[in-house]
Amino acid sequence: MTIVVDAGEMTEFLAQVFPQVEGMFTIDHMDEDVLVMRLHASDQHLRPGGTVSGPAMFSLADVGAYVATMARIGKEALAVTTNCSIDFMRKPRAGADVIGHFRMLKLGRALSVVDCLLYSEGEDAPVARANLTYSIPPKRA
Amino acid sequence: MTIVVDAGEMTEFLAQVFPQVEGMFTIDHMDEDVLVMRLHASDQHLRPGGTVSGPAMFSLADVGAYVATMARIGKEALAVTTNCSIDFMRKPRAGADVIGHFRMLKLGRALSVVDCLLYSEGEDAPVARANLTYSIPPKRA
Amino acid sequence: MTIVVDAGEMTEFLAQVFPQVEGMFTIDHMDEDVLVMRLHASDQHLRPGGTVSGPAMFSLADVGAYVATMARIGKEALAVTTNCSIDFMRKPRAGADVIGHFRMLKLGRALSVVDCLLYSEGEDAPVARANLTYSIPPKRA
Amino acid sequence: MTIVVDAGEMTEFLAQVFPQVEGMFTIDHMDEDVLVMRLHASDQHLRPGGTVSGPAMFSLADVGAYVATMARIGKEALAVTTNCSIDFMRKPRAGADVIGHFRMLKLGRALSVVDCLLYSEGEDAPVARANLTYSIPPKRA
Numbered sequence: 274m275t276i277v278v279d280a281g282e283m284t285e286f287l288a289q290v291f292p293q294v295e296g297m298f299t300i301d302h303m304d305e306d307v308l309v310m311r312l313h314a315s316d317q318h319l320r321p322g323g324t325v326s327g328p329a330m331f332s333l334a335d336v337g338a339y340v341a342t343m344a345r346i347g348k349e350a351l352a353v354t355t356n357c358s359i360d361f362m363r364k365p366r367a368g369a370d371v372i373g374h375f376r377m378l379k380l381g382r383a384l385s386v387v388d389c390l391l392y393s394e395g396e397d398a399p400v401a402r403a404n405l406t407y408s409i410p411p412k413r414a
Numbered sequence: 415m416t417i418v419v420d421a422g423e424m425t426e427f428l429a430q431v432f433p434q435v436e437g438m439f440t441i442d443h444m445d446e447d448v449l450v451m452r453l454h455a456s457d458q459h460l461r462p463g464g465t466v467s468g469p470a471m472f473s474l475a476d477v478g479a480y481v482a483t484m485a486r487i488g489k490e491a492l493a494v495t496t497n498c499s500i501d502f503m504r505k506p507r508a509g510a511d512v513i514g515h516f517r518m519l520k521l522g523r524a525l526s527v528v529d530c531l532l533y534s535e536g537e538d539a540p541v542a543r544a545n546l547t548y549s550i551p552p553k554r555a
Numbered sequence: 556m557t558i559v560v561d562a563g564e565m566t567e568f569l570a571q572v573f574p575q576v577e578g579m580f581t582i583d584h585m586d587e588d589v590l591v592m593r594l595h596a597s598d599q600h601l602r603p604g605g606t607v608s609g610p611a612m613f614s615l616a617d618v619g620a621y622v623a624t625m626a627r628i629g630k631e632a633l634a635v636t637t638n639c640s641i642d643f644m645r646k647p648r649a650g651a652d653v654i655g656h657f658r659m660l661k662l663g664r665a666l667s668v669v670d671c672l673l674y675s676e677g678e679d680a681p682v683a684r685a686n687l688t689y690s691i692p693p694k695r696a
Numbered sequence: 697m698t699i700v701v702d703a704g705e706m707t708e709f710l711a712q713v714f715p716q717v718e719g720m721f722t723i724d725h726m727d728e729d730v731l732v733m734r735l736h737a738s739d740q741h742l743r744p745g746g747t748v749s750g751p752a753m754f755s756l757a758d759v760g761a762y763v764a765t766m767a768r769i770g771k772e773a774l775a776v777t778t779n780c781s782i783d784f785m786r787k788p789r790a791g792a793d794v795i796g797h798f799r800m801l802k803l804g805r806a807l808s809v810v811d812c813l814l815y816s817e818g819e820d821a822p823v824a825r826a827n828l829t830y831s832i833p834p835k836r837a
Contacts, residue, residue: 499640499686501660501661501668501686501688503660503661503663503668504661519642519644519672519681519684520642520644520645520680520681522644527642527644527684529670529684531660539661540660540661543660543668543670543686545640545642545684545686547642
């Protein structure tokens with residue numbers, strides 16, 4: 274489960290493949306144990322009351338699991354989300370960024386499984402948890 | 415499981431509570447058996463290649479389950495997503511709207527459970543399936 | 556999604572590969588649209604009060620998704636559950652068999668996705684819903 | 697999230713409410729951070745090849761989340777599983793007990809959310825992960 278693409282290179286890669294979410298996410302930290310990724314609170318993702326929306330939290334979970342997977346299998350590979358289960362447990366704090374902590378539970382030849390906990394920045398109790406499965410297609414010859 | 419808020423009234427209500435997604439969704443049909451709701455393909459929700467993104471499909475699943483629930487418990491009530499499990503099964507067709515078919519499986523006092531299948535418009539095989547649970551807090555006195 | 560192993564042959568196959576659940580399940584009906592499979596209520600699967608337990612309902616969901624998959628890919632293939640999400644919605648009726656209705660939503664080369672609704676026999680409202688993903692390993696040479 | 701029912705008392709309680717699973721599970725350790733619970737490998741839960749079955753692992757996840765919840769809300773309360781999502785990631789080691797590590801992510805008035813990782817005893821990589829939601833009905837007067 275060695276990291277083969279570092280945080281800087283991954284940030285550039287994300288900007289290329291998902292230009293429409295530019296500025297939405299930042300990789301705060303990445304090593305073999307944990308990826309920490311930030312969703313910047315902004316008007317676009319807010320519900321009335323100033324809290325981050327469920328779909329925006331799903332986006333963070335999805336992109337973090339993608340980053341954790343691609344950092345290990347390499348940028349030239351492919352990976353697509355096949356499943357996500359997400360529990361929304363607490364209302365995010367108004368105006369706060371959401372910070373995701375991601376752990377790779379399995380990296381197989383065909384599937385990766387990633388777990389994450391999402392927090393409003395500065396809070397101890399998670400606002401959401403999610404698990405995601407990515408399918409890794411066989412490399413093209 | 416009678417519908418107490420019709421499609422027109424629900425559309426106005428959505429525009430009030432989620433102004434940031436205005437123009438993103440349309441209620442195509444709603445009766446006691448099924449809700450059909452449309453996600454308009456637009457640049458904002460597209461992945462490279464012109465297909466609708468996973469987070470945009472999640473948004474459709476989430477808002478459809480909300481509409482199905484609120485249409486039965488009434489607009490003055492509250493409902494928040496507590497859980498969603500979603501499977502992405504096929505790549506959506508480029509440029510096509512995504513159409514969600516929603517069914518209410520349970521409407522209890524405290525929880526509603528909604529199932530949905532998502533299709534690229536005009537296709538027979540679903541692109542995704544999801545189930546969602548909404549928590550319905552007790553009414554305030 | 557043609558059925559290549561019929562209900563009689565599948566019943567014999569189940570008895571071979573899962574001898575420890577013999578007598579627990581019956582295939583009531585199987586065609587290309589739907590598989591109907593029965594969990595016989597028995598003391599072993601009952602909670603106090605005479606209702607079928609959650610783990611017994613999970614077993615039905617799991618074996619039904621396996622049957623639906625193997626009936627299409629053939630008995631010589633392999634398939635292992637990778638994910639299940641299950642919602643328990645109502646208390647099963649005391650003493651009643653649980654009947655599962657299974658639909659194949661996707662049968663790809665590497666994954667199958669099956670949806671099911673579980674009912675207490677004779678009731679209209681489902682007691683549970685589940686979705687399952689099976690991984691289909693490449694055939695050995 | 698204080699523990700109000702200790703491991704010894706909880707073990708007696710489990711034997712009363714689930715007599716049919718007596719001898720199947722043991723509470724190895726319980727404190728405010730983590731519950732460690734063991735599924736004893738036995739013929740009844742084994743697949744051909746001697747590995748613990750998926751339904752048996754589901755049973756461990758379900759009973760552990762129940763124990764973690766009841767230990768905090770008290771034995772006189774009620775709690776029923778409403779949702780479980782489980783990923784099976786690796787084949788359990790033949791003949792080994794399965795050890796579950798459970799953490800309480802949320803304990804609200806109406807819902808608890810518990811996360812768990814399951815391991816074959818003595819192994820570092822988890823065989824499965826699961827998250828469960830329990831519904832806590834209001835106390836009867």
